[in-house]
Amino acid sequence: MPEGHSVHRIARQFRLHFVGKRVSASSPQGRFAAGAAELDGHVMTDARAVGKQMFLEFDHERWLRVHLGMYGAWDFAGDITADATVLAANGRMGQTNQKGTPEQSGTPGELGTPGQPVTVDAAGEDSLHSIGAPRVARLRMAEQEKLGPGADTFPPEPIGAVRVRLLTHDTVADLRGPTACEVLGAEEVQAVIARLGPDPLVDPGKRSEDRFVEVVRKKPTPIGLLLMDQSVVSGIGNVYRAELLFRAHLNPHTPGRDVPEETVRALWRDWSKLLKLGVQHGQMMTMDRLGAKQKAAALAHREDRHWVYHRAGLPCRVCGTPIAVEMAAGRKLYWCPKDQA
Structure with missing residues (x-):
């Protein structure tokens, strides 16, 4: 999608x-x-x-x-x-x-x-x-x-x-x-827009961040499901969900209300950054700190530009633990059992 x-x-x-x-x-x-x-x-x-x-x-x-x-x-x-x-x-x-x-x-x-x-x-x-x-x-x-x-x-x-x-x-x-x-x-x-969660490119101000934080911090629903809920936040799909959670070192099963406020705010700001880069590049580029050759390869090949997405069974790029995969919100969720423990 x-x-x-x-x-x-x-x-x-x-x-x-x-x-x-x-x-x-x-x-x-x-x-x-x-x-x-x-x-x-x-x-x-x-x-x-x-x-x-x-x-x-x-x-x-x-x-x-x-x-x-x-x-x-x-x-x-x-x-x-x-x-x-x-x-x-x-x-x-x-x-x-x-x-x-x-x-x-x-x-x-x-x-x-x-x-x-x-x-x-x-x-x-x-x-x-x-x-x-x-x-x-x-x-x-x-x-x-x-x-x-x-x-x-x-x-x-x-x-x-x-x-x-x-x-x-x-x-x-x-x-x-x-x-x-x-x-x-x-x-x-x-009426349609009112049912949608905030979009960082539509309203990048603090009001949107606060709205996202308030909703997430009230929910017992796992954060891995909340990020896919378009009434909570707009635009995040399966790839960005997995990558945002890994970048935050956040276990996808953590209830939203148990995620520290500063972590929820960091999620919003990271989503804002990744969304802008996605619009700019036309690609869901989520890797960090790459040299020129590494970045060129990441932009040229999907498998080289994500931390965990579509890497089930492959070693985590940080710790080497095999990446896990499970079904969540009807889609495959990829995560590292060690770095996101």
């Missing part, structure tokens, strides 16, 4: 290429024909993400709410341009694809300072490997962000079961397989 960084990146693509433009909306699949008709011909005025949900506003006070769920994805085609914000932070991206698996070392702590060119992920997770001058391209954005074949004509024919197609004069976005896709009014949107 796409985690918060992916949805924020998708919303940013809409702000770059759709906001301020008149949009033709259709449902090639037919399942969203009535909703598409409500939006067709209107100007998109805003695009925002809250956790794993995205909201696209149109000029007649109607919003398209999308939750990608496990299988949803947006494909973009047309004049896909560089994101100036990301370029400013990272320089020119996507020019190399460095291979190799250097030895990993270090302990959980501060991630490296942003500013180095981002290496293309070998599995295509970083959507920004397609950026550069405006060009005709196909770009998939979800948890696995992959560049597809170039389109010879515009707009390209829909491929597969496209629930919604949003088309401007130079860019098209196709949505497939979402869990939720509906047209809402402003009050309905606010």
